[in-house]
Amino acid sequence: MVINDITKNKKNYIISFDNGISIETYEDTIIEFYLRKGMSVNDELFDKIKDSTLFYSYYNQALTYILKGEKPISKIKLFLRNKECDEELISKIIESFINKGLLDDKRYFEILSSYYIRRNYGPFYIKSKAKSEQIDDIIIDKVMSSYNNADYYKSIDILIEKYLKINKEEDIKKVKEKLKKYLYQRGYSIDMVIDKVEEYFYENR
Numbered sequence: 001m002v003i004n005d006i007t008k009n010k011k012n013y014i015i016s017f018d019n020g021i022s023i024e025t026y027e028d029t030i031i032e033f034y035l036r037k038g039m040s041v042n043d044e045l046f047d048k049i050k051d052s053t054l055f056y057s058y059y060n061q062a063l064t065y066i067l068k069g070e071k072p073i074s075k076i077k078l079f080l081r082n083k084e085c086d087e088e089l090i091s092k093i094i095e096s097f098i099n100k101g102l103l104d105d106k107r108y109f110e111i112l113s114s115y116y117i118r119r120n121y122g123p124f125y126i127k128s129k130a131k132s133e134q135i136d137d138i139i140i141d142k143v144m145s146s147y148n149n150a151d152y153y154k155s156i157d158i159l160i161e162k163y164l165k166i167n168k169e170e171d172i173k174k175v176k177e178k179l180k181k182y183l184y185q186r187g188y189s190i191d192m193v194i195d196k197v198e199e200y201f202y203e204n205r
Helices: 027-032 043-066 073-082 087-099 105-118 123-132 137-144 149-166 172-185 190-203
Strands: 003-008 013-017 022-025
Touching: 013 027, 022 043, 027 043, 043 073, 043 087, 073 087, 105 123, 105 137, 123 137, 149 172, 149 190, 172 190
Parallel strands: none
Antiparallel strands: 003 013, 013 022
């Protein structure tokens, strides 16, 4: 069959063939196969055009989602699965995004960890967030190694001051226990919490 015409609508392109068939496709597909008016299209090429059109249909939806803000690979996979995209196509789309620098789990986790560090969350909380986003352990360890105990101790000091301003309790023992529990929930280790809480109350006797 032969391409009779290629016309542009609001978003995409309509390819009309001499046998009465027409398909809506994308500029990327037209460029990929150098499609043009008068071009002869056999069954093999027609199938490739349909496959490419399907690919860019999902690709463009995922791209719009990515451009709204940095995303981990796991979220893009979930987004595409919810659109009923098959796994083979998902893999191809993810690979394309990675190759173009649009998806990068390390970059994503650097942003995520920095966000929680600035809000005084501890390493265990941050790691749990990364795990929930299915970030690779190697990436987690590499990014987390850029922070040290001094960063965490500084955050704990800030949290202690804020907590004690809001929660006033005469019983020191109860204050300590509640404060420790609060700091554990913020993602700090037992050793860190005990050290800083005891240090604070020793210095502020």
